[in-house]
Amino acid sequence: MERLKNHGAFVAVLRGRNTVVSKDLVVHFLPRGGFDTPDVEGIRPEWRMGLAVSKAVGNAVTRNAVKRRFRVLARTHEGLLPRSCDIVMRARPSAARASFQSLDSQVVRCFGNISRSRKIRDAHGATAKHGTHVNRAVTTTSDTASKREIGA
Structure with missing residues (x-):
């Protein structure tokens, strides 16, 4: 897990308007690239969190305690998130x-909802169960015309 380090990265995630809401937290997310997109060094990019x-x-002590809890929970459940995704956890x-x-x-519920999100699937290519890629057939007008001539 990497950190979102600058204001521009935070703003990009928050302006993406992709959110998952629960009682005590709101998770904003923004997909980046594909699952297998290599990074500059040839390493698959990780997800980043702010x-x-x-x-x-609350006061500073309370806010820092909440941030520590969020960091521990995010590291514990990072396997639920897709790679190449930026998230901002807002308390x-x-x-x-x-x-x-x-x-x-x-x-757990929020991270699961993010990984099942249509926006994540569309950004990374639609996948079916068991990680197989879904082929989407595109019918052109010439295909439709030839089907009518054949009687299909």
């Missing part, structure tokens, strides 16, 4: 009072 915890969540004010188990189940 955290947004506003002052409405709602109720996240400060939520139990770790509650946040854990919410992160």
Whole structure:
């Protein structure tokens, strides 16, 4: 897992308007490239994460505790996310009072919803069950005309 390090990266994810919402957190996501797109060094790109915890969540100690919980949960469940995806986990004010188990189940649900998202599948190529690629047949007007002549 890498971090989103600059303001432009955060803004790009937030403006993408792809969100998954739960009781205590909102996860914004933005697909980048394909699953097997090599990075500059020839390594598959990882997903990147940013955290947004506003002052409405609590004082500095509380906000940092929420951020630590989010980092642990994101590392624990990173296998649920597709590679080449940027996410921003935004805490709602109720996240400060939520139990770790509650946040854990919410992160699992949100990350699962992201990986099943149509926007992720469209960005990375549609895949069917068991990771096989789905071929989409495109019928052109000449194919349709020849089918009419044959009587198909």
